[in-house]
Amino acid sequence: MIYKDDPDLIQGFLEDTSNIKTGHTPGVYFPETIEDVSKLLRESVSSGKKFVVAGNGTGTTGGRIPFGDYVIAMEKLNRIEDPVSCDGNEAVMTVGAGALLEDIQKKAESFGWLYPPDPTEKLCFIGSTIANNSSGARTYKYGPTRNHIARITVVLASGDILDIPRGKYSTGKDDTFRLDLPSAGTMEFKVPGYHLPLTSKHNAGYYSARSMDLIDLFIGSEGTLGVIVEADLLLIPIPEKIISCLVYFNTLDDLFLFVDNAKRKNKEVDPRALEFFDRNSLDFLRKVYPEIPVNTAGAVFFEQETGQEKEEETLEAWFELMESFNAMTDESWIALDVDEQRAMKTFRHELPVQVNEWLSKQTESKISTDMAVPDASFIELFNFYRHTCEKHGFRYIIFGHIGNAHVHLNILPANHDEFITAKALYQGFVEKALELGGTLSAEHGIGKLKAGYLVKMFGDKGIQEMVRIKKTFDPHLVLNMGNLIPEHYYQT
Numbered sequence: 002m003i004y005k006d007d008p009d010l011i012q013g014f015l016e017d018t019s020n021i022k023t024g025h026t027p028g029v030y031f032p033e034t035i036e037d038v039s040k041l042l043r044e045s046v047s048s049g050k051k052f053v054v055a056g057n058g059t060g061t062t063g064g065r066i067p068f069g070d071y072v073i074a075m076e077k078l079n080r081i082e083d084p085v086s087c088d089g090n091e092a093v094m095t096v097g098a099g100a101l102l103e104d105i106q107k108k109a110e111s112f113g114w115l116y117p118p119d120p121t122e123k124l125c126f127i128g129s130t131i132a133n134n135s136s137g138a139r140t141y142k143y144g145p146t147r148n149h150i151a152r153i154t155v156v157l158a159s160g161d162i163l164d165i166p167r168g169k170y171s172t173g174k175d176d177t178f179r180l181d182l183p184s185a186g187t188m189e190f191k192v193p194g195y196h197l198p199l200t201s202k203h204n205a206g207y208y209s210a211r212s213m214d215l216i217d218l219f220i221g222s223e224g225t226l227g228v229i230v231e232a233d234l235l236l237i238p239i240p241e242k243i244i245s246c247l248v249y250f251n252t253l254d255d256l257f258l259f260v261d262n263a264k265r266k267n268k269e270v271d272p273r274a275l276e277f278f279d280r281n282s283l284d285f286l287r288k289v290y291p292e293i294p295v296n297t298a299g300a301v302f303f304e305q306e307t308g309q310e311k312e313e314e315t316l317e318a319w320f321e322l323m324e325s326f327n328a329m330t331d332e333s334w335i336a337l338d339v340d341e342q343r344a345m346k347t348f349r350h351e352l353p354v355q356v357n358e359w360l361s362k363q364t365e366s367k368i369s370t371d372m373a374v375p376d377a378s379f380i381e382l383f384n385f386y387r388h389t390c391e392k393h394g395f396r397y398i399i400f401g402h403i404g405n406a407h408v409h410l411n412i413l414p415a416n417h418d419e420f421i422t423a424k425a426l427y428q429g430f431v432e433k434a435l436e437l438g439g440t441l442s443a444e445h446g447i448g449k450l451k452a453g454y455l456v457k458m459f460g461d462k463g464i465q466e467m468v469r470i471k472k473t474f475d476p477h478l479v480l481n482m483g484n485l486i487p488e489h490y491y492q493t
Contacts, residue, residue: 002041003031003077014072017058017065019450020366024066029055033077035154035162035230041073042228043160043184045479053481054224056129057101059122061369062448064133064223064484073228075099075128084112084236092236093151098128098229105234114236117143120444121350128229134204134221136444138304141404142273145202145444147220149235155219155227158475159185163227170215178215190473192218193466195459200373202405202443205451206459206485207467218470223446224481226474240306244315245336245345249297249329256299257380259326260403263303264376269318275404276302276349282398285355290348294332301403302349312337352400356411363413365420370430373407374439385433386410393422407443431457449483456487464490 005011006028015024030052032038041052053067055074065072078097081104086092092114096105103123109116119137120130129135131153136145143149152166161182172178172192180188193209207226208217219226250256256277263272278286278300287293307315316335323330336342360367374382383399390397390412401408410430414420431441431454441458442451456464468490472478482488 002033002037005029005031011072013058014055014074015066017056017060017063019061019063019066019448021063021066021449023068025069026053026067026072027069029072029074031074031077035078035156038073038078038156038228038230039160039162042156042158042479045158046477051479051482054132054228056126056132057124059125060129060133060448061371061445062450064446064448064481066449068483070482075126075228075230078128078230079104081105081108084109084114090238094234094236095231096127096234097231098126098131100127101125102127102130109234109236110239113239115239116234116236117149118146121353127232127234131220131229131232132222132224133446134208136202136204136402136405138274138276138302138402140202140444141275141402142271145204147208147217150216150220150232151235152233153216153219153229154231155229157182157185157227158477158479161185165216165219166233167214167216172212174212176211176213178218180215188473190470193463193470195463195466198438198440199375200406200438200440200443201376202373202402202407203440204444204446205440205442206447206455206463207470221446223448223484225471225484225486226480228480241308242306242312242337243342244305244307244312244319245302245342246304246319247300247302247334247345247348248323249294249300249332251296251298251327251329253298255326255328256301259322259328260301262322262326263301264404267318269315270305270322272303272305272404274302274304275402277400277403277408278302278352279399281396282352282400285359285398286348286351288355289351294329297329297332302345352398356398356413359413363415365414365417368412368414368420368423368427370410370427370434371407371442371445372430372434372439373402373405373443374434374437376406378437378439379403379406382406382434382437382439383408386430389426389429393419393426395419395423402443405443428454447485452483452485452487455485 011029051070052073053070055065055072076099078099080097081100082095084092084094119139120135155163161184176192336345396413398411412423
């Protein structure tokens with residue numbers, strides 16, 4: 002195992018994309034085997050060390066940033082095995098937690114398989130995406146990472162190495178798990194008693210359901226219950242053909258009706274992704290793509306899988322839907338081949354590039370949301386975002402996963418006063434989303450930045466349920482302290 006404590010060499014582990022600047026650590030461990038991780042944690046009580054588990058720095062919530070704890074860097078556990086076909090319709094790929102999502106997807110595709118989860122950031126570690134139950138555009142059809150994990154190996158705070166295939170550990174009728182472990186001994190606990198929001202995406206707090214599987218408790222737990230070191234990923238065959246399209250609309254009313262009807266699906270219209278760009282987002286993109294029409298209220302990006310024989314029929318069904326809701330069909334962009342689809346992907350990913358370039362010339366960082374609500378409440382939350390920003394004269398953009406009633410609001414403060422005002426308004430955005438039955442975080446997780454807001458969602462009782470689970474797996478509070486759960490709750 003490698004250890005580094007040179008300040009210049011470990012500086013990169015004190016930051017991610019959250020803009021937190023105050024992290025500090027005595028040093029960073031680079032385990033090269035699962036047993037290395039086990040040894041570190043097994044000796045944690047006698048050594049007095051606490052640890053933060055570090056992904057690749059792509060997170061937005063400060064989850065990997067240490068505040069005096071040691072860092073466990075996962076990058077050496079980067080093995081990617083060849084896919085093993087199960088029945089022709091599914092394959093399994095075993096990967097180390099430090100393998101890059103991009104490398105996993107490329108290898109799967111080289112064997113004719115697809116790993117459906119597609120977070121925008123491809124340089125994230127796969128272990129981090131599991132710990133965060135990450136999602137992306139294709140989540141509309143395939144669901145989040147949770148749906149594509151067949152097995153994980155977790156190192157617990159006791160040093161026990163726990164192999165968890167899906168289906169091996171389930172609760173009984175009393176919603177209680179029972180485990181017998183070499184070091185930790187007998188472990189018995191009930192699942193949390195709270196209910197999760199009725200949204201199609203949710204990534205805030207520990208998972209809870211009747212008759213649930215133990216693997217789902219660890220997925221999305223943000224490294225607070227154990228260190229995910231290995232996983233078996235479920236793959237599906239690569240689709241024969243993909244249709245991609247960027248559709249412009251003159252009015253938001255038409256755009257929303259188009260999306261609503263596309264989500265109803267039928268045998269011809271069955272999108273795997275439905276993404277949204279508002280007028281302000283398109284204004285940013287127009288600097289690089291001047292062909293974007295100026296008289297548009299917004300755009301929808303969609304993708305659909307199809308076959309060679311059905312491609313024309315599928316296209317006709319989409320064109321009919323576009324015409325039904327007054328889409329700017331002539332100005333829209335259809336991509337049917339790999340090169341065009343790659344160009345369209347570049348277009349979609351150009352928005353954060355342009356926003357970050359604008360922010361680099363400002364003195365303040367952006368204020369961004371990650372809430373989702375049930376489908377029926379989406380337009381109310383969208384209008385609340387929009388009207389609040391316009392009332393205060395903010396520059397802002399709204400974009401993202403409209404298919405899941407989950408769009409991101411980014412407020413772009415022009416000065417410090419605007420930043421302070423926007424930060425204060427964030428609490429109102431949280432309250433509105435929760436009032437509508439939504440979730441505080443749909444995909445980015447809680448980390449350290451949003452732990453205080455999690456109390457608004459689950460209340461004191463719900464947070465105490467999480468503390469109970471945390472202390473069951475980590476009685477000495479060794480792992481990822483400050484993530485998810487505000488630390489003062491451990492004192493009550």
